[in-house]
Amino acid sequence: MIHFPYGISDFHALRTEGFLYLDRTAAIPVLEAAGKQLIFLRPRRFGKSLLLSTLANYYDINKADQFDALFGGLSVGNHPTPERNSYLILRWDFSTVSAQGDIEQIRQNLFDHLNDRIRGFLDHYHPQLPNPNVVLNLDNALSSLEQLLEALKNNGQKLYLLIDEYDNFANEVLVRDVHNAQRYRDLLEGEGILKTLFKVIKASASEGKIARVFITGVSPLVLSDATSGYNVATDISQMPRFNALCGITHDELDGLVTQVLQHCKHDDALREGMLQTLKQFYNGYRFCYEMGKPLLYNPILCFHFLRHYQDECTAPRQMLDGNLAMDAARIRYIASQPSGLRVIESILNEEHPVLLDFLENRFGVEKLGELQHDERYMLSLLYYFGVLTITGTGELGKLALGIPNLVTRALYVDELKQRVLPAAQERIAVAAMAERFYQSADLHPLADYLEQKYFAVFNNRDYAWSNELTVKTAFLTLLFNDIYYIMDSETALKRRYADLVMIIRPSMRQYPTLKDIVLEFKYLSLADLKLSGAQVREQSRETLAALPAVQTALREALAQLQDYQRVLAEKYQEPARLHCLAVVALGFDRLVWQECC
Numbered sequence: 154m155i156h157f158p159y160g161i162s163d164f165h166a167l168r169t170e171g172f173l174y175l176d177r178t179a180a181i182p183v184l185e186a187a188g189k190q191l192i193f194l195r196p197r198r199f200g201k202s203l204l205l206s207t208l209a210n211y212y213d214i215n216k217a218d219q220f221d222a223l224f225g226g227l228s229v230g231n232h233p234t235p236e237r238n239s240y241l242i243l244r245w246d247f248s249t250v251s252a253q254g255d256i257e258q259i260r261q262n263l264f265d266h267l268n269d270r271i272r273g274f275l276d277h278y279h280p281q282l283p284n285p286n287v288v289l290n291l292d293n294a295l296s297s298l299e300q301l302l303e304a305l306k307n308n309g310q311k312l313y314l315l316i317d318e319y320d321n322f323a324n325e326v327l328v329r330d331v332h333n334a335q336r337y338r339d340l341l342e343g344e345g346i347l348k349t350l351f352k353v354i355k356a357s358a359s360e361g362k363i364a365r366v367f368i369t370g371v372s373p374l375v376l377s378d379a380t381s382g383y384n385v386a387t388d389i390s391q392m393p394r395f396n397a398l399c400g401i402t403h404d405e406l407d408g409l410v411t412q413v414l415q416h417c418k419h420d421d422a423l424r425e426g427m428l429q430t431l432k433q434f435y436n437g438y439r440f441c442y443e444m445g446k447p448l449l450y451n452p453i454l455c456f457h458f459l460r461h462y463q464d465e466c467t468a469p470r471q472m473l474d475g476n477l478a479m480d481a482a483r484i485r486y487i488a489s490q491p492s493g494l495r496v497i498e499s500i501l502n503e504e505h506p507v508l509l510d511f512l513e514n515r516f517g518v519e520k521l522g523e524l525q526h527d528e529r530y531m532l533s534l535l536y537y538f539g540v541l542t543i544t545g546t547g548e549l550g551k552l553a554l555g556i557p558n559l560v561t562r563a564l565y566v567d568e569l570k571q572r573v574l575p576a577a578q579e580r581i582a583v584a585a586m587a588e589r590f591y592q593s594a595d596l597h598p599l600a601d602y603l604e605q606k607y608f609a610v611f612n613n614r615d616y617a618w619s620n621e622l623t624v625k626t627a628f629l630t631l632l633f634n635d636i637y638y639i640m641d642s643e644t645a646l647k648r649r650y651a652d653l654v655m656i657i658r659p660s661m662r663q664y665p666t667l668k669d670i671v672l673e674f675k676y677l678s679l680a681d682l683k684l685s686g687a688q689v690r691e692q693s694r695e696t697l698a699a700l701p702a703v704q705t706a707l708r709e710a711l712a713q714l715q716d717y718q719r720v721l722a723e724k725y726q727e728p729a730r731l732h733c734l735a736v737v738a739l740g741f742d743r744l745v746w747q748e749c750c
Contacts, residue, residue: 196539437557
């Protein structure tokens with residue numbers, strides 16, 4: 154039985170209490186060679202804190218007697234570097250620093266954290282520093298730090314400074330309230346406390362008081378504003394050799410799935426189906442420009458799934474995890490920008506990936522005005538947040554960005570749904586309507602709702618959505634459901650794109666009333682039809698369906714659906730459950746449809 158380290162980032166606990174640890178220690182010699190001061194950016198829930206804990210245990214002078222117990226059998230245990238167990242470790246975790254209150258309160262929260270960590274450091278290294286002569290300054294933790302560093306230098310000790318989530322509370326100040334730019338400036342500009350702190354770190358490293366620094370964070374947003382205070386670190390985030398430093402590889406996941414199935418005494422024939430599900434929901438992350446590097450899985454989400462499967466011998470009902478709440482807030486931040494919803498709509502168009510010349514790697518508060526209107530900054534920020542990833546290259550070698558997987562796609566869809574259906578009661582009613590559609594494939598109630606209420610909201614937006622894509626997006630926001638369905642047309646249709654494919658999840662195929670559904674959309678403008686909106690609304694669907702332009706659009710959609718139908722019927726061997734619907738939108742006023750026989 155595997156003890157999955159869900160939510161546990163303490164390397165010592167993992168190695169001494171029998172938890173799973175995926176060995177990343179081969180990277181330690183490579184990290185040593187990369188530089189004395191390193192910055193490593195990754196999205197939340199990707200194992201950055203565990204990486205820092207691993208480094209802390211490897212380099213801590215007080216852990217030398219535990220080296221074999223902690224690192225025996227691991228790559229670096231078999232080939233240790235000369236620097237092992239040769240440092241005193243000071244570790245800060247800015248994710249624990251509250252961003253609540255005014256700037257003075259945040260400053261004090263930061264000072265409290267630094268002083269607490271210095272106090273713990275002195276206790277831990279009392280044998281090495283019996284009389285450090287450090288008096289904690291509760292009103293100015295920078296003074297406490299300066300005293301500590303001077304004591305270490307006088308004692309001939311080497312310090313390794315580890316900073317986790319360096320940008321957390323500064324980003325929280327900004328992202329949680331789009332009007333917080335001034336508070337953000339107060340933290341970072343001029344003599345802002347964060348900028349001053351990094352100046353101290355830079356000066357101390359140059360004077361030999363700090364031997365090594367390793368900093369993790371999510372985005373480079375703070376880097377630009379702190380750069381004059383700390384511009385000497387090497388950013389290794391997009392170096393190909395560190396692409397898989399955090400995350401899970403396919404081969405690792407394959408082994409874990411095999412063990413879990415054996416534990417449940419399930420047939421190994423289920424392995425490919427489970428791997429496919431995990432790939433669709435949790436895979437898709439690439440952290441460098443080199444396309445040959447493998448895509449990675451989100452570790453905590455994989456552990457969420459596998460731990461549940463191991464305990465219950467069935468897949469979890471919900472593929473989304475509560476840890477995604479912060480990602481939803483960051484998508485909401487982008488959506489709140491003047492052109493943010495247009496960006497989200499373009500991201501959801503999987504057939505045409507968004508393109509960038511390069512990822513912006515340093516942008517600060519002075520770029521916030523541009524962020525509101527410049528898609529480059531929005532897309533780069535979404536990449537760092539982990540809700541976009543590098544999917545390939547496009548024209549002229551530009552980076553193609555896309556949604557990494559279905560759990561992330563759900564966050565985008567939910568943001569659109571919240572904005573179009575702000576009333577909770579209406580969202581509940583729509584969910585009930587969608588559930589009836591899942592079991593009947595009868596489009597009438599849903600079409601009535603779209604015609605009477607939903608299209609009006611889309612049509613009145615102040616951003617320009619492409620017409621056919623708007624129809625698809627409307628259906629997607631109403632029908633997206635990761636409990637019952639895998640909605641992944643690329644995988645299901647051998648890299649051909651249907652507009653909306655809803656394939657029942659393997660664990661839900663036991664419920665016979667659920668239908669596999671494929672929807673293909675066409676859009677005809679009122680000008681195409683040579684009709685006014687009033688004329689379209691007055692006529693019956695039967696009359697509208699007989700119009701020559703509508704008949705042509707239906708035939709085109711049905712021809713495409715016949716190809717998809719053959720592929721899906723062959724793959725899932727349940728043709729009776731498969732319903733393929735051609736849907737034609739007449740402006741944003743009416744819908745007609747026909748099922749493919």
